[in-house]
Amino acid sequence: MAFIQRYHFAVCVALAGTAMVIAGCGHKSPPPRGAAEVGVVTIVAQPVDLTTELSGRTSPYEVADVRPQVGGIIIARPFTEGGNVHAGEVLYKIDPAPYQAALDQARGLLGSAQANLVTTQNKASRYGALVKINAVSKQDYDDANAAYKQALATVQQQQAALESARINLAYTRVTAPISGRAGLSAYTKGALVTPSQTTALTTVQRLDPIYVDLTQSAAQVLKLRQEMESGKVSGPGAQGVAVRLKLEDGSSYPLEGRLQFTDVTVDQTTGAVTLRAVFPNPQNLLLPGLYVRAQIVEGVDLQGILAPQEGVGRDEKGQPTALIVDATGHVQSRVLTTARAIGDKWLVTSGLKAGDRLIVEGTQGAKPGAPVHAVAAGLTKTIVPPPGAPKPGG
Numbered sequence: 130m131a132f133i134q135r136y137h138f139a140v141c142v143a144l145a146g147t148a149m150v151i152a153g154c155g156h157k158s159p160p161p162r163g164a165a166e167v168g169v170v171t172i173v174a175q176p177v178d179l180t181t182e183l184s185g186r187t188s189p190y191e192v193a194d195v196r197p198q199v200g201g202i203i204i205a206r207p208f209t210e211g212g213n214v215h216a217g218e219v220l221y222k223i224d225p226a227p228y229q230a231a232l233d234q235a236r237g238l239l240g241s242a243q244a245n246l247v248t249t250q251n252k253a254s255r256y257g258a259l260v261k262i263n264a265v266s267k268q269d270y271d272d273a274n275a276a277y278k279q280a281l282a283t284v285q286q287q288q289a290a291l292e293s294a295r296i297n298l299a300y301t302r303v304t305a306p307i308s309g310r311a312g313l314s315a316y317t318k319g320a321l322v323t324p325s326q327t328t329a330l331t332t333v334q335r336l337d338p339i340y341v342d343l344t345q346s347a348a349q350v351l352k353l354r355q356e357m358e359s360g361k362v363s364g365p366g367a368q369g370v371a372v373r374l375k376l377e378d379g380s381s382y383p384l385e386g387r388l389q390f391t392d393v394t395v396d397q398t399t400g401a402v403t404l405r406a407v408f409p410n411p412q413n414l415l416l417p418g419l420y421v422r423a424q425i426v427e428g429v430d431l432q433g434i435l436a437p438q439e440g441v442g443r444d445e446k447g448q449p450t451a452l453i454v455d456a457t458g459h460v461q462s463r464v465l466t467t468a469r470a471i472g473d474k475w476l477v478t479s480g481l482k483a484g485d486r487l488i489v490e491g492t493q494g495a496k497p498g499a500p501v502h503a504v505a506a507g508l509t510k511t512i513v514p515p516p517g518a519p520k521p522g523g
Contacts, residue, residue: 168490168506177433185343194329198300221303232294239287253277309335440489
């Protein structure tokens with residue numbers, strides 16, 4: 130019996146010595162028996178562009194309704210509907226005959242007034258010399274002087290009438306007030322137009338560049354400004370906020386725009402503010418009224434935490450949760466706060482920090498508090514079913 134006890138003691142000493150030798154050689158102890166293997170991603174803090182997608186519609190950079198300044202019959206319409214026109218280009222011609230006659234009449238009346246002015250001026254000058262020697266009465270001099278001043282005023286009136294007649298004659302040539310694309314013409318050759326009509330002859334719109342009006346929640350704008358003031362988020366650079374567009378068919382607009390301004394008034398019915406961006410449009414691909422989706426880089430989160438979406442789940446309350454592997458190799462559950470989705474990742478504002486090992490593979494076998502064997506995501510072993518086992522879905 131004593132021999133057996135000594136033998137057991139010797140075996141225990143030998144095993145303990147073997148364990149000490151292994152530990153002294155620097156080998157890591159194997160994971161606990163039965164520990165599940167999980168794939169993890171190490172979280173890092175990095176600058177993250179804060180991109181917001183907003184809906185909006187395009188609107189012309191400049192719009193001008195073309196209306197007649199004088200009435201008459203349209204005798205020509207030299208422009209092409211839907212074509213490009215330049216500022217000052219003639220779009221409509223109104224019959225100029227009555228306005229030419231009015232101009233000629235005003236010119237004649239001015240000549241008559243100027244001739245009368247010479248006569249009255251000479252008479253007033255002579256009477257001015259005679260009244261000094263009492264050759265004419267003071268009353269006659271006053272009448273002659275008043276007649277001269279009245280003739281002078283008449284000349285000024287006729288000059289203004291002549292200029293008005295000249296302007297009206299020029300208005301018979303209806304020109305484009307701005308450069309742009311002309312729309313549909315509401316009147317044709319032979320139509321009668323009046324200066325007081327409400328219907329425009331046509332509309333000219335400048336489409337290069339073009340505006341894109343977007344709407345954003347006032348709460349989002351306020352939150353972003355607070356983050357910028359705290360220093361967590363950096364604002365746009367000297368070039369301003371960049372804007373990219375997606376068209377109705379899902380394609381991307383090739384040219385980049387810039388945010389021009391943000392409205393200072395909040396819409397009381399929607400709680401949103403209007404943002405206006407300006408885009409180059411040399412090919413006139415963007416037309417007024419087009420529905421678009423805009424991506425705006427509002428700022429940069431200098432210490433952003435991005436978590437792969439496959440590593441984030443939901444609890445029974447609907448809160449985002451994640452499983453991490455702690456320093457001892459055990460699973461811990463974290464409740465997260467997410468700000469937005471960026472690609473295939475969530476931007477996490479609380480619940481994760483740089484250095485955390487987030488489980489993204491093998492989450493089914495990972496239970497909070499249980500030991501696991503963590504490997505880099507993508508390196509987890511594929512479990513081969515034993516021979517004769519039913520195939521998935523079989």
